[in-house]
Amino acid sequence: MTRLARPLLLAAALLAAGGFATWQGSRLDAAISGEDRRPPRPRKEASARTEVSVVTPAPSAITPVSTVYGQISAPNRVTLIPSASGRIVEVLDGLRDGARVTTGDLLLRLDDTEAALSLREAEAALASAETTRKERRRNITEAQETLALLGELLALKEAELDRTNALIEKGTYSPNLLETSRAALLAARQSVSQGEAALAASRDLARQAEIAVDQATLAVESAETTLADHALIAPISGIFSGERPIAGQHLSDSSIGTLVDMDSLEIRLDLTQAVLSRITGPEGGLLALPITATRPGSEVSAPGRLDRLTIADASDDSDQSIAIARLTSTRTAGLRPGDFVEVQITEPTLDDLLSVPASSVLPDDSVLAVTEGVLERLPALVLRRQGERVILATQALAGREILLLPGGELQAGMRVTTSPASPLALAESAE
Structure with missing residues (x-):
């Protein structure tokens, strides 16, 4: 029984396996035939378009603006040094470090007692010299009048001698009268010579009196200068920098501070040759273009204009052109000498140019334009990169649709759909 059961069990197992395989095969055939009867699923179109801004x-x-940098300087700066020495007797009220003073303000006065006395003495000497000069001039007039009378007397004596000679020839007068007339003529001539000498002497004295007056006048002017030197007057309007002088303090030819004219500040601009070529005229002079100076990191700014060019020594022992800009308003600007500033130069306006976002221009100065729904790479003549914008001189790009963000997987030849860039997209492209 045991030997007979084993073959039977083996045969039953084989029949069961064959039946299961047949059943699985029928299911597979049914599945395949059923799938063939289903409609095909839709496939994605291989040529789907990408939407771009x-x-x-x-x-x-377009009015280009160049950004350069420079340092503020104060060309009108005066060191305050009294011209005299002495004790301070008067100080301007409010004079302290940072105080604003006006041209002509009396900053301080030194003790001028001796200087005032010297001036009065010089004025008295001048008055005396002028009196003497007046007297000498009057003496000249008197000498001239006397000489004129002596001249007339001489003429009379000469005429009398001629009449005497005529009468003696006729036998009317005695010869002794001739000697008398000759003696009188000789005396008249001697008087004229003495009058001429007196006039010359009066003129010499008058010239000496004139010299004395000139010397006395110089002495008065010198005394006035010495007296004025005891007063320190503000030569310009500006900000005082220094310690406040104290009444009773003794000063001697030393500086008490400086005055800086804050209304005539300038900016020294270090420019590249490219920028310099754009802001100079045909004759090489600097154009009077408007500028705006701003202290970096703050809202402190002031307007101004380009003023002139100067020459400075460069690091390589060559000459370097430095542009000087003059600020036109500083009272409320808060800018001070020594400040480093960013300067915006408004250049001359240029016509028929294009302006696109900086993100639209690729590194090789080209752009991606859309032509009938297909991207096309076109060259762009970049005239200027100005902050978040790029100025182009390529007229062929006028009116063309140019990609706002041409980077990433966007390439020439791709099919795209377009939409105008929104303000938000423009702002994001600038970041």
Whole structure:
């Protein structure tokens, strides 16, 4: 029984396995035949278009702005040094470090007692010299009048001698009268010579009196200068920098501080040759272009204008052109000498140029434009990169749809759909 059961069990197992395989095969055939009867699933279109944001530049007049840097300087700066020595007797009220003073303000006065006395003495000497000069001039007039009378007397004596000679020839007068007339003529001539000498002497004295007056006048002017030197007057308007002088303090030819004219500040601008070429005229002079100076990191700014060019020594022993800009308003600007500032130079307006976002221009100065829904790579003539914008001189790009963000997987030849760049997209592209 045991030997007979084993073959039977083996045969039953084989029949069961064959039946299961047949059943699985029938299911597979049914599944395959059923799938063939189902409709095909839709496939994604291989040529799906990518939506992109575009800008459409139009030709316009553009005013470029160059950004440069410089340092503020104060060309009108005066060191305050009294011209005399002495004790301070008067000080301007409010004179202290940082105080604003005006031209002509009396900053301080030194003790001028001796200087005032010297001036009065010089004025008295001048008055005396002028009196003497007046007297000498009067003496000249008197000498001239006397000489004129002596001249007339001489003429009379000469005429009398001629009449005497005529009468003696006729036998009317005695010869002794001739000697008398000759003696009188000789005396008249001697008087004229003495009058001429007196006039010359009066003129010499008058010239000496004139010299004395000139010397006395110089002495008065010198005394006035010495007296004025005891008063320190503000030569310009500006900000005082220094310690406040104290009444009773003794000063001697030393500086008490400086005055800086804050209304005539300048900026020394270090410029590249490219910028310099754009802001100079045909003759090489600096154009009077408007500027705005701003202290970096703050809202402190002031307007101004380019003023002139100067020459400075460069690090390589060559000459370097430095532009000087003059600020036109500083009272409320808060800018001070020594400040480093950012300067915006408004250049001359240029016509028929294009302006696009900086993100639209690729590193090789090209752009991606859309032509009938297909991206096309076009060259762009970059005239200036100005902050978040790029100025183009390529007229062929006028009116074309240009990608706002041409990077990433976008390439020439791709099919795209376009939409105008929104303000938010433009702002994000600038970041």
